[in-house]
Every structure is written in C-alpha cells, then in structure tokens.
Amino acid sequence: RKEVEQDPGPFNVPEGATVAFNCTYSNSASQSFFWYRQDCRKEPKLLMSVYSSGNEDGRFTAQLNRASQYISLLIRDSKLSDSATYLCVVNPYEYGNNRLAFGKGNQVVVIP
Amino acid sequence: NAGVTQTPKFQVLKTGQSMTLQCAQDMNHNSMYWYRQDPGMGLRLIYYSASEGTTDKGEVPNGYNVSRLNKREFSLRLESAAPSQTSVYFCASSAVGSNQPQHFGDGTRLSIL
Numbered sequence: 001r002k003e004v005e006q007d008p009g010p011f012n013v014p015e016g017a018t019v020a021f022n023c024t025y026s027n028s029a030s031q032s033f034f035w036y037r038q039d040c041r042k043e044p045k046l047l048m049s050v051y052s053s054g055n056e057d058g059r060f061t062a063q064l065n066r067a068s069q070y071i072s073l074l075i076r077d078s079k080l081s082d083s084a085t086y087l088c089v090v091n092p093y094e095y096g097n098n099r100l101a102f103g104k105g106n107q108v109v110v111i112p
Numbered sequence: 113n114a115g116v117t118q119t120p121k122f123q124v125l126k127t128g129q130s131m132t133l134q135c136a137q138d139m140n141h142n143s144m145y146w147y148r149q150d151p152g153m154g155l156r157l158i159y160y161s162a163s164e165g166t167t168d169k170g171e172v173p174n175g176y177n178v179s180r181l182n183k184r185e186f187s188l189r190l191e192s193a194a195p196s197q198t199s200v201y202f203c204a205s206s207a208v209g210s211n212q213p214q215h216f217g218d219g220t221r222l223s224i225l
Contacts, residue, residue, distance in 0.1 A: 031210035043202055043216040044155070087155075093210045098143050098162070099170070100214055104154035 003027060003101035004090050010107040013078045020074040021106045023088030031093040033064055033071050038085045038105065047073075047086065078110045114138050118203050118217035125193045125224045133188040133220050135203030143206045144186035145170075145214060146178060148199040155202070161186055163208075193224045 006023040013019040025033075033050035048055065050062040050071050061074040071090075075082055085105035092101055116137045125131060137144065145160040147170075157170030159178040167178050175197060177189045186205075190197060200221050204214040 032212075034213050041200075043218045045216070046213045049211070049213065089213075091210050098206055098208070098210065098212060098214075099145075099157065099160060102155040104152070 003092060004088050004103035006088050006103035006106050008104055008107060010109050012109050012111055013075075013082075015078055015080060015110055015112050017078050018074065018076050019078060019108060020072060021086070022070045022072045023103050023106075024068075024070045025088075025090045025092075025101070026069070027090070027092040027101075028066075028069060029093065030090045032091040033062075034089040034091075034100075035060075035062055035071075035073050036087040036089055036102075038087055040084075044087055044102075073106075075108070078108075080110050080112065083108055083110045116203055116205055116215055116217035118201075118220050120220060121218070122221045123223070125190075125222065127194060127224060129193050129224075130189065130191050131193065132190075133201055133203075133222075134185070135187065135217060136185045137203075137205040137215075138184065139205060139207075139215065140183070141205035141215075142183070142208050144180065145204040145206075146176075146186070146188045147202045147204065148172065148197075149202060149219075150199050158188065158201075195224050198222060198224045 035047040036044040037047045038044045054063045059076045063072045088103035146158040161180040203217045206214040
C-alpha cells in the first residue's frame, strides 16, 4: 500500500463552487500533515498545515481523521487562480527523521 | 527574501557527462533534501541531510551523490548522466521537528540526450 494516496482527478469546478477531496495515508503513527499547492512546472508551496482539530485559512478548510487515516481539503467559492495540483503530504516520522511522504496530487481546474 | 535557491534553472547534458546541481538556503534550516519529479510519478526523494555532516539515501539514490558542504549548501552530483535522469529536480529545506514543513526551491529542469 502506498504511503499517501490521492485521486488525481482532474476535478473540474465551476467558478464560485465548492470542491473537496481526500487523501488516505497508510502509517497510523504519522505525526504531521500538510497540503501543498503546485502550479504547472513550478515548485510545491505550502498551502496549510493540518491540525487534529481541523483548521481554516480563508476559503480553505483542512480536516484530519486519524481513526480512518485520511485528511481532506475543501475549497469554497473557487477562483480561477485556484487551478493547480494540491499535494497531500504526511510526515511518517520514521526513525526520528523529518522525511515527508507526498501524494501524487489532486488536479483542480476551475472553469469560468 | 531568497529562501531556497537552486542553480542552474535549466541544463541539457549528453549521456555520460557529469554535472553538479547546487542548492543553498538562507533560513538557517538544519535539514535539506533533493527530490526528482517525473510526470505521473510525483515527488521522489533522492537523498537528504538531516543535519550538517550527515547524508542518507532516499527512495531513488542510484546514479547520484550528494555533499552537505555546510549548513547552507547541499549539492547533488550526477557522475555519468543517463537519459533516465531527465527530470525536474527540487531542493528543499526544513527546520528540526516532526511538525515542520519543507520549503522548496524553484527547481532545475534537466534534459539528458
């Protein structure tokens, strides 16, 4: 089983709509969780960390479900500029190092 | 406010040539990483350095070597480039701690003919 699994999509979203997607992780001992955004041919950039209680940053909401081992990202009122690939990232914290496991990403296309 | 700086940004090599990709960070981070990203494969870890003076293999280390020159700099060397190493290479750094995210450079696009 892969460490982090995501449905690649694409997720075609009308402008102004809400889109949500999940990713699952395999290591129940994973310590920390992040969502990164990657634009085409650019570097991944941190979108937000995901906390146990869930957290919100503007139009973006992240949730963590440790029992079912998944994290989610919800984007409200989608903008054209939200078109990107969203990478689910998990720190399995193996042997005390800070190695991260990356999903392959959810591709979001916001349509006018 | 540079963050993580990678050089060069683009490079074309012939099979068998060698080259070194440079990475420097100005965030006083202890840990540094090298990834490659290929279409449909996601990010794969090549090597990482948890702290100055240490390096460890990641998921795909074959054909690469690294040097942690000092706390700021972490270089990746291809001794004898092969077409299978055509990829986009990203360097990243992070502070110590399991809740610390990684910060990426803007990548090196490498083509090997």
